[in-house]
Amino acid sequence: MPEQEAAEQYGTPAREVGEFLRRRRAQIAQRWADESLFRTVFTVSRDEAVESGLAVVEALAAVADGGRVQDSDAAGFDVVRERLARMGASRSRAGLSTARVSTEVDALRPPAEDLLVADLPDAPERVVRDCVTTLTVLMGTLRLVVLETVLSEGQELIERQRLQLLEVATPVIELWDGVVAVPLIGTLDSARSQVVMESLLEAIVDQRARFAILDITGVPTVDSLVAQHLMKTVAAARLMGAECVVSGIRPAIAQTIVHLGLDLGTVVTRASLADALAYALRESDTGRVSAGPGGSGRP
Numbered sequence: 001m002p003e004q005e006a007a008e009q010y011g012t013p014a015r016e017v018g019e020f021l022r023r024r025r026a027q028i029a030q031r032w033a034d035e036s037l038f039r040t041v042f043t044v045s046r047d048e049a050v051e052s053g054l055a056v057v058e059a060l061a062a063v064a065d066g067g068r069v070q071d072s073d074a075a076g077f078d079v080v081r082e083r084l085a086r087m088g089a090s091r092s093r094a095g096l097s098t099a100r101v102s103t104e105v106d107a108l109r110p111p112a113e114d115l116l117v118a119d120l121p122d123a124p125e126r127v128v129r130d131c132v133t134t135l136t137v138l139m140g141t142l143r144l145v146v147l148e149t150v151l152s153e154g155q156e157l158i159e160r161q162r163l164q165l166l167e168v169a170t171p172v173i174e175l176w177d178g179v180v181a182v183p184l185i186g187t188l189d190s191a192r193s194q195v196v197m198e199s200l201l202e203a204i205v206d207q208r209a210r211f212a213i214l215d216i217t218g219v220p221t222v223d224s225l226v227a228q229h230l231m232k233t234v235a236a237a238r239l240m241g242a243e244c245v246v247s248g249i250r251p252a253i254a255q256t257i258v259h260l261g262l263d264l265g266t267v268v269t270r271a272s273l274a275d276a277l278a279y280a281l282r283e284s285d286t287g288r289v290s291a292g293p294g295g296s297g298r299p
Helices: 003-007 013-023 025-032 046-065 077-093 098-106 109-119 125-169 190-207 224-239 251-260 273-283
Strands: 173-176 179-185 211-218 243-247 268-270
Touching: 013 025, 013 046, 013 109, 013 125, 025 046, 025 109, 046 077, 046 125, 077 125, 098 125, 109 125, 173 273, 179 190, 179 273, 190 211, 190 224, 211 224, 211 273, 224 243, 224 251, 243 273, 268 273
Parallel strands: 179 211, 211 243, 243 268
Antiparallel strands: 173 179
16 A cells, blocks of 8 residues: 555554554553652552643643644643643752753653554554654643643742741731831832731731831831832731821931921831830830830839
């Protein structure tokens, strides 16, 4: 039989690859379960790795059926994102570079390719070559999908860690019954100022605080936007029923506030955290406060 006639017995390369993936999905999944990407993630049960591999193979077959082997947005890749991409993200969180994850995903191609060639023993060379090329493109798109999700997961992890650091860097402490304080150290930006406001308002509610102290002794400077955030924090605390006292305003910050024309006439300010605490204790009528050598007082 001429090669051209034999080739006509086969469908398009994408369709042939899709049918092959379904025929050999069990064998492919078994081989993938022994690869690093699966083996190191599913360490408890190999059956779980095989099951995940079956789901990925079925998804790739659906992509091949649609003929969109180069399109990472093909519907079939949604399942891949839920399976392999999550595994890739897990490998990334374990400290592996994207290059290593890429290598592990690429290692899934040879086992599938070997089975594909063995599955077409009588097919013309051109058909085999076209099918192998299609499978290679499909696996390359799979790698792209995984890497995109790994990078996205990495960005989300960085953002979560950044927010956690902001929360750690803005602790709210209870100085006295009904008195809470936020000692700020380091550079203030809009994001951190927002965290300060949220943390302080939550503490006012939780502690039923009447006074909230914002101590900015450790803040070297602020810009206009941050200064406005601080003013909004003072106003928000007042709406929550607490009086906000700002302490530790440095000369540079005072000049900035004056230059910006911000009105602090309604805001209570004190030179230090100790002075602010003394003021709060006097106003709350918890007892007589006497200034100590360091400026602090005890009732």
